[in-house]
Each structure stands twice: as C-alpha cells, then as structure tokens.
Amino acid sequence: MSDNTEHRTKRERISIANQVYASYPLFKQILDDIDSCHDSPNIKGDDDPDCLLLTGTTGAGKTTIYKTYAQNYPIRETEEGIVVPIIYAKIPAAATVKGLVKVLLKAIGDPLYSKGTTIDQTDRLYGLLNNCQVELIFLDEFHHFIDSDSNKVLKNVCNWLKTLILETRIPIVLFGKEESQNILTVENDNLHLSRRFNYRHSLVPFPLTESKAEAESKIESKTVAIPESFRKFLSVIESKLPLSMKSDLAEESLADRIYYATDGTIGHVMTLIRKGATGNVLNLWKEVSEKQDIAERKKNGIRTCSVPSLSK
Numbered sequence: 001m002s003d004n005t006e007h008r009t010k011r012e013r014i015s016i017a018n019q020v021y022a023s024y025p026l027f028k029q030i031l032d033d034i035d036s037c038h039d040s041p042n043i044k045g046d047d048d049p050d051c052l053l054l055t056g057t058t059g060a061g062k063t064t065i066y067k068t069y070a071q072n073y074p075i076r077e078t079e080e081g082i083v084v085p086i087i088y089a090k091i092p093a094a095a096t097v098k099g100l101v102k103v104l105l106k107a108i109g110d111p112l113y114s115k116g117t118t119i120d121q122t123d124r125l126y127g128l129l130n131n132c133q134v135e136l137i138f139l140d141e142f143h144h145f146i147d148s149d150s151n152k153v154l155k156n157v158c159n160w161l162k163t164l165i166l167e168t169r170i171p172i173v174l175f176g177k178e179e180s181q182n183i184l185t186v187e188n189d190n191l192h193l194s195r196r197f198n199y200r201h202s203l204v205p206f207p208l209t210e211s212k213a214e215a216e217s218k219i220e221s222k223t224v225a226i227p228e229s230f231r232k233f234l235s236v237i238e239s240k241l242p243l244s245m246k247s248d249l250a251e252e253s254l255a256d257r258i259y260y261a262t263d264g265t266i267g268h269v270m271t272l273i274r275k276g277a278t279g280n281v282l283n284l285w286k287e288v289s290e291k292q293d294i295a296e297r298k299k300n301g302i303r304t305c306s307v308p309s310l311s312k
C-alpha cells in the first residue's frame with residue numbers, strides 16, 4: 001500500500017495504478033544489457049557498437065523496458081543546441097527504406113520528415129543524429145522486416161540498417177515478435193547485420209516451475225508450481241498500488257488464481273490488477289475466480305461466453 005492513499009482522489013489513484021511497474025530478474029538483466037550497448041562506443045573505440053534484440057509476445061513488456069530505460073535520458077537544451085540522447089521509432093508495416101527513414105526523422109524532431117528523396121532523407125538523418133548527439137536508437141516492430149505475404153526477409157531494409165550502424169556507430173535496440181529472431185540468421189544471409197547483435201533476449205510469460213516439495217525430495221516431478229518470482233512481482237506491485245486496504249495479491253491462493261487467469265503474461269496481469277485496484281479490491285477476487293473458472297472450463301472443452309477471457 002502506498003502512503004497517503006486515503007487523501008488521494010479516484011483520478012489520482014487510477015493514474016498511479018496505470019503507471020505502476022515492478023522490476024523482475026530478466027527485466028533488470030535486459031536493462032543492464034541495454035546499458036552495455038549504450039556504453040559500447042566509448043569502450044570499443046573504433047569497433048562496431050554492440051546491439052540488442054528483444055523479442056516477446058504481445059503484452060510481454062517490451063515497450064515498458066524502453067520507457068523505463070528512457071526515463072534517465074530526457075531531451076535537454078544546451079548552448080550548442082538540443083541534445084536527444086535516445087530516439088524511439090516504430091517500423092511501419094511492410095517496411096521500406098523510405099518509410100524507415102521517415103519515422104526516424106520524425107522521432108528526432110525533423111518537421112520536414114517526409115520531404116526529399118530517400119538519399120536526401122538518409123543524409124539529413126545522419127546529420128541530425130550527429131548534431132543532436134543521439135547515443136542510442138530503439139526500433140520497435142522489427143518483425144515488419146519480414147514481408148507478411150511472402151514470409152521473406154526484406155533485404156533492402158536490413159542492408160540500410162547495417163549501413164546506419166556502420167556509418168553512425170550508434171547502438172541499436174530492436175524489439176519485435178518472436179519471429180523477428182529469424183531475421184538475424186545466417187540462413188537469411190544476414191550475417192553482416194546479425195553479428196552486431198551480441199545481446200539477445202526473449203521476454204516470455206513467467207514460466208511454471210516444478211513444485212518445491214518435489215524438487216527438494218528429488219522425486220521425479222509430476223506437478224508444476226507458480227514460480228516464486230511471480231509472487232514476488234505481485235508483492236512489489238501491491239506495495240506500490242494506491243489501495244485503501246491490503247489485497248494480499250501475493251498470497252498463495254490469490255497468486256495462483258491470478259496466474260491461471262492470465263497465463264502469467266504481464267500485460268494480462270496488469271490489466272486485471274489495475275481494474276481491481278481502481279475499483280473495489282473485492283471485485284478483483286470475484287473477477288479472478290470467474291476468469292480462472294472459465295480457463296478451467298475451456299481446458300475441459302466446455303464452452304462459455306459469460307465473461308470474456310483476458311487471454312483473448
């Protein structure tokens with residue numbers, strides 16, 4: 001429970017609940033690795049910078065990683081001009097070089113981002129990256145480097161990205177769906193781009209582990225348990241939520257229910273908790289029980305349509 005909860009208005013509580021986040025071991029590891037990439041041009045001298053690929057299902061928390069990292073690197077005004085340490089852009093669907101340059105120019109603040117030929121735009125982008133002292137580039141939706149009709153990797157944009165890294169020596173952090181991993185492979189002839197991405201992570205839902213008692217007694221495991229890291233995550237979230245009474249989110253039985261109602265996917269967990277936290281905590285219990293019930297009935301092949309499942 002956070003301090004001064006009873007003095008907050010409902011609007012304030014909703015706003016806090018929507019922004020609350022908690023770190024977990026992989027979250028921290030990824031932030032540390034992004035930091036290493038960010039630092040790599042200073043450490044590696046003339047060598048190419050280190051880059052990072054983060055893949056994960058929808059709602060796994062990729063964009064949240066960016067938001068958390070970027071908080072420490074705001075745009076600032078100096079005597080020499082505006083400094084933009086980090087830029088973030090979403091790769092448009094069916095990526096083209098022109099579309100990619102455009103979103104990057106827009107992200108850096110060029111009002112004429114659409115103007116000029118692709119070569120002019122690329123030159124302008126290089127100039128702006130240098131003038132604005134950009135240190136790190138985040139590119140989201142990397143799976144758009146795969147053509148969805150033919151399932152082929154779009155070579156033009158891969159080559160353009162490789163040249164951007166070589167020419168500017170700015171580290172790149174790529175985010176995308178799991179299939180993005182296929183882009184950076186030898187089979188796809190992408191060794192030149194691939195070997196710059198030394199750091200790779202996959203954000204998956206909290207995985208089930210073997211139950212503690214069975215692990216300790218060395219019996220061959222037959223059942224699985226909710227991971228301790230999931231309960232820790234819930235406990236940190238609860239400590240930051242603007243609740244007027246304790247909700248015991250991390251208590252074993254409620255944590256189990258939340259896990260089964262959400263498949264351990266952070267996005268689903270947070271949707272459920274935020275709804276509960278901004279309304280009535282008791283409703284959270286009821287909702288979780290209903291969702292779990294539905295999840296179980298679905299597993300047993302019984303159809304239901306009374307409450308929509310969060311995993312849809």
Ligand SMILES: Nc1ncnc2c1ncn2[C@@H]1O[C@H](COP(=O)(O)OP(=O)(O)OP(=O)(O)O)[C@@H](O)[C@H]1O
Pocket residue numbers: 018020021022023024027056057058059060061062063064065266267268270
């Ligand atoms: N560490 C965290 N603590 C609390 N909430 C989190 C955390 N990570 C993610 N979330 C929440 O989960 C939801 C989904 O996260 P996010 O948008 O980062 O996922 P994503 O992987 O970028 O999804 P998509 O692929 O659909 O863009 C958001 O509401 C976000 O606030």
Ligand SMILES: [Mg+2]
Pocket residue numbers: 062063064140
């Ligand atoms: Mg996202």
